[in-house]
Amino acid sequence: xxxxxxxxxxxxxxxxxxxxxxxxxxxxxxxxxxxxxxxxxxxxxxxxxxxxxxxxxxxxxxxxxxxxxxxxxxxxxxxxxxxxxxxxxxxxxxxxxxxxxxxxxxxxxxxxxxxxxxxxxxxxxxxxxxxxxxxxxxxxxxxxxxxxxxxxxxxxxxxxxxxxxxxxxxxxxxxxxxxxxxxxxxxxxxxxxxxxxxxxxxxxxxxxxxxxxxxxxxxxxxxxxxxxxxxxxxxxxxxxxxxxxxxxxxxxxxxxxxxxxxxxxxxxxxxxxxxxxxxxxxxxxxxxxxxxxxxxxxxxxxxxxxxxxxxxxxxxxxxxxxxxxxxxxxxxxxxxxxxxxxxxxxxxxxxxxxxxxxxxxxxxxxxxxxxxxxxxxxxxxxxxxxxxxxxx
Amino acid sequence: xxxxxxxxxxxxxxxxxxxxxxxxxxxxxxxxxxxxxxxxxxxxxxxxxxxxxxxxxxxxxxxxx
Numbered sequence: 001x002x003x004x005x006x007x008x009x010x011x012x013x014x015x016x017x018x019x020x021x022x023x024x025x026x027x028x029x030x031x032x033x034x035x036x037x038x039x040x041x042x043x044x045x046x047x048x049x050x051x052x053x054x055x056x057x058x059x060x061x062x063x064x065x066x067x068x069x070x071x072x073x074x075x076x077x078x079x080x081x082x083x084x085x086x087x088x089x090x091x092x093x094x095x096x097x098x099x100x101x102x103x104x105x106x107x108x109x110x111x112x113x114x115x116x117x118x119x120x121x122x123x124x125x126x127x128x129x130x131x132x133x134x135x136x137x138x139x140x141x142x143x144x145x146x147x148x149x150x151x152x153x154x155x156x157x158x159x160x161x162x163x164x165x166x167x168x169x170x171x172x173x174x175x176x177x178x179x180x181x182x183x184x185x186x187x188x189x190x191x192x193x194x195x196x197x198x199x200x201x202x203x204x205x206x207x208x209x210x211x212x213x214x215x216x217x218x219x220x221x222x223x224x225x226x227x228x229x230x231x232x233x234x235x236x237x238x239x240x241x242x243x244x245x246x247x248x249x250x251x252x253x254x255x256x257x258x259x260x261x262x263x264x265x266x267x268x269x270x271x272x273x274x275x276x277x278x279x280x281x282x283x284x285x286x287x288x289x290x291x292x293x294x295x296x297x298x299x300x301x302x303x304x305x306x307x308x309x310x311x312x313x314x315x316x317x318x319x320x321x322x323x324x325x326x327x328x329x330x331x332x333x334x335x336x337x338x339x340x341x342x343x344x345x346x347x348x349x350x351x352x353x354x355x356x357x358x359x360x361x362x363x364x365x366x367x368x369x370x371x372x373x374x375x376x377x378x379x380x381x382x383x384x385x386x387x388x389x390x391x392x
Numbered sequence: 393x394x395x396x397x398x399x400x401x402x403x404x405x406x407x408x409x410x411x412x413x414x415x416x417x418x419x420x421x422x423x424x425x426x427x428x429x430x431x432x433x434x435x436x437x438x439x440x441x442x443x444x445x446x447x448x449x450x451x452x453x454x455x456x457x
Contacts, residue, residue: 007448062453280407362406363419
């Protein structure tokens, strides 16, 4: 049984079938839609470039071929690990032999009504319908999601203001200098960016700041991060702490695995527990969890990926490999920061742990993935004399 | 086996090239995937399935096995 019918849950279900599992396979999802892709929500769906017909992760015929007991619009409400049952919102109790948890995350919100969030298809369509030329959009949070939405809204002719609590957007993730360079893309286009401001409340007039000022808006989008959907597991006995806590095999309890945005697991490649909200990780971890669930105990494999993400903002494509958070060092190893065409390398401790590129050939960046996977020492990856830039 | 690549959906992640290097490549400039072999041999079936599963844009489809 797989709980969660988005990228991770679908990847798990497909992998279970590919690996030869031919028993009953139940896929439970709380949204009414068949599995669909989320990255385009803040890009092609929000801009209107794509219709919703382009969003399903698989055509119906491919879903049918999986021979699923597909339960959409059915939220899971409880898990009994010793009894091996999952409770659904309609009161039914579903027995399982093996279970994969892929319930994802939901957006953080602020007090007050009327603000948009951007996580589901319905969220994206609701916001899209409100973005008219000249309308004033305030985006709270200038992280990757907020920046992508701001870029789309600017292109649609909206007056966009980004409100960011940190002094430099994304600095904790990509470093201060790189964060500053990326955020310059907003300023170049006349998108207003106010940093160091905390929004406390959504009001009818706009976004209220900690000092009482109200930033007026027609629409407000909250892009201030996510919370893992684990409340339904509160009585399950599973360890939950910013995600479902798993070992390096993605196992949370005997016969229970977790994958995707909701899973916090020990990544042996970096030696730290991590929870990754990236689209590629959802698929990779869903596949890994499914394989480990089916495998004999001694045949299981640790899940040790090099995380990867991309972001499209204005005409910039940002790509990153590795684990950038908590980095100690950043160095520009190719290109030029000011031109927004560069590769930056990230080091933690003595080793290379990440690389981020903007405006460079995506093909060229893959070499950095190998170097990160190989645990290349920082001194070797970054030639002596390469100027360091300001880290987080 | 028949492989389909939905080029407009591709996000240039290169995941398919890592999964099935004999079937996919990437354009030099923008990294968009190139389908090298529309009808790969059956010995590449597992690699192609891996590429289908791992593509973060759901842009690859195994139309026939």
